[in-house]
Every structure is written in structure tokens, then in C-alpha cells.
Amino acid sequence: MSARERDQLAVKDEEPALRSRSGTLSDDLRNALEEQIVSGKLPPGARLDEAEIAAQFNVSRTPVREALKALTATGLVEVRGRQGVTVATITIPILLEMFEMMAALEGLCAKLAARRATLTEKANLRAIHAKLVQALDSQDPERFYAINHEFHDALYDAAHTHFLAGQTRALRRRVAGYRRHVTHQPGRMAATIGEHERILEAIERADAETAFRAASEHVNLLGDDMADFISSLPPAFTQPV
Secondary structure, three states, X not given: OOHXXXXXXXXXXXXXXXXXXXXXXXXXXHHHHHHHHHHOOOOOOOEOOHHHHHHHHOOOHHHHHHHHHHHHXXXXXXXXXXXXXXXXXXXXXHHHHHHHHHHHHHHHHHHHHHHHOOHXXXXXXXXXXXXXXXXXXXOOHHHHHHHHHHHHHHHHHHOOOHHHHHHHHHHHHHHHHHHHHHHOOOOHHHHHHXXXXXXXXXXXXXXXXXXXXXXXXXXXXXXXXXXXXXXXXOHHHEEOO
């Protein structure tokens, strides 16, 4: 059995769970495809064929078309002429601008968390950080990435802001396929532990300005980090300027 056939079977196995969630079928398909994009299973530049997706999920092409239209509106998917519908790719200048915006949003979330986080939320952040350290010790990049995602979600929740958290998560989804490459850079996981520790310490002592700086610097790409990140990207991941 080929890898593609195994993937198709895995998707079919998930179909009952897909159908059981609330919302329309096109909504459920959109959520499932978005998860595959965010997780990197569908990387930037990957072609999204309506017929293939319909066959994988055992549905008609109409809800697939609606799901792809919704994903196009979010910027995760784009229509590229004869190439059809693909997972969105981004020019390097725009991508770096997105990372700068992410740095500002993450910094503000950390600043508000330092002012507003409850003792329970601080303890939860500390517990997630401990799991991240364990993932580093086991040298498991995929587990590390998932727990890192959990840490940042908890940080947004600790900020006690709905609009800011929503905007931060939306932008994070846009750059998720690229951020995975940051995690896989040599030494990046170990550096993340130290950066999270600085964020945590600032939040725990209610130092809002230090929390802002620590979180912003954690996300932003500067100097050698930026050069290494750009060189790591496959050509299909980016558009020409």
C-alpha cells in the first residue's frame, strides 16, 4: 500500500467524527482541511483538487467547493490560474512582515497576561512549559511543536482578551506552515525553552513591559535567525517578489 493510499484510508477512518460535529458539511470540511494546512500535512503550494478531496471524504464536490471558497477568504488557500486551487504561498517580504506583526501581537498578549493572568493560569503555563522541556529532552520536534502551540494558546487565554486572541490565532494559522521550519532549525528548540522561561518569569512577577519584550523577541526573526529561516524554505513555499 502506498503512502498516499494510507493517508486516504486514514481520512476515511476519520469521516464519522467529521460528520458528527456541529455545523454544515462544508464547515466540517473547511475545518478538516484547515487542520491539515496548519499541521503541515498540506504544505504551502500543495494543489487542492476538488475531485480528490471529494473522494477522500466521500462527499460530493459542492461542499468541497464551498469549503475551499471559505479557506480562500481566510488567505490560507489561493486560486492560481491554470494551477487551480493551492495552499497559499507568500512572498518573503510579506512573510517577514507577518512575523513582525506576530511579534507585536504576541508581545501584547504577554503584556496583558502579566497584568491579568490568574494564579491558576500561571500554574498552567508553567506546567505546559515543563512538558515542553521533556519534549526537548526526548528530541521529538513534532511533539515539541504541538506543546509549543499549546503554550501559546494558554498565553492568549491568560491575556483575557477576545479580539486580540482571535486576531493572533488567525495570523498564526496563516504562517503555521512556515513556523514549523523555525522549530526544526538546529538549536531552535533549546532556544525556545530559554525564551519561554523569560516570558514566564515576567508574567509570574507581573512585569508587563518585560513580558512584552520577551514575547516579541521570541517570535520575531532577526539577523542570523532570519537568514537561516529563509534558506531552509523549499522553493515551492514562497512566491517570487
